[in-house]
Amino acid sequence: MQKRVFDNKNIEILWNSEVVDVLGNNKVESVEVLNNLKNTKSKLKISGLFIAIGHKPNTDIFKDYLDLDENGYILTKPGTTQTNIKGIFATGDAQDKIYRQAVTAAGTGCMGALEAEKFLSENNLT
Ligand SMILES: Cc1cc2nc3c(=O)[nH]c(=O)nc-3n(C[C@H](O)[C@H](O)[C@H](O)COP(=O)(O)OP(=O)(O)OC[C@H]3O[C@@H](n4cnc5c(N)ncnc54)[C@H](O)[C@@H]3O)c2cc1C
Structure with a gap:
């Protein structure tokens, strides 16, 4: 994905930059951008955002219990x-990690709901 962005001549990358405000009347007209290295702000004219x-999936709390892949996705048995x-x-x-x-x-x-219901009834937990 990074290579596709680098190779696309229509994309200008602003490094070390954060959007801190969205500005405009009734529609987006510009954003205020903070350069977090120089601690300076500038305005960038845009029409969309x-x-x-x-x-990164928010699965850290499960890592001691569930098998995760190298990117943190919870591993499930294929088709289930x-x-x-x-x-x-x-x-x-x-x-x-594919469709999201x-x-x-x-x-x-x-x-998941159907499998959980089946598990509960098969184990007499309902
Ligand atoms: C910018 C953007 C645009 C998107 N556009 C589209 C689109 O156009 N069409 C489309 O189909 N999909 C779109 N998606 C994807 C879609 O939003 C997700 O696929 C979908 O919301 C995933 O649902 P989920 O229930 O798995 O996770 P989520 O919707 O992320 O729900 C997870 C929930 O768990 C909560 N949570 C996290 N950690 C904890 C914790 N420790 N304890 C308790 N609760 C916790 C979170 O607060 C959240 O409410 C978009 C996503 C983004 C970010």
Whole structure:
């Protein structure tokens, strides 16, 4: 992904920069950008803004219990939501490093709910 960005001539990379304010009347017209090395602020004229939140799933609290891959995604048995611990099911973006979409998260959420219900009834835990 980094290489694709570097190779794309339409993209200008602003290193060490943070958007600290979005400015405009009724629509985005510019952003205020902080250079966090020089501690200076500048204005950048834009007409749109897309915010991405990174690629690290928030699964650290499970790392002592559940098998995770090298990027922190919870590993599940293929075609199921079963983790390495019986009765613990993982769904959504915490275990899906490919699609990471609302609709796929809802789909695996449904799978997890059905598998959990089956586990509870098969073990007389309902
Ligand atoms: C900018 C952006 C745009 C997107 N656009 C689209 C789109 O157009 N279409 C689409 O289909 N998908 C889109 N997605 C992806 C979609 O939002 C996710 O795939 C989906 O929300 C994943 O659902 P989830 O339930 O697995 O996780 P989340 O929705 O992330 O829910 C996880 C929940 O767990 C909570 N949580 C985290 N840690 C703890 C903890 N320790 N204790 C208790 N609670 C905790 C969080 O607060 C959160 O409420 C977009 C995502 C982003 C970031």
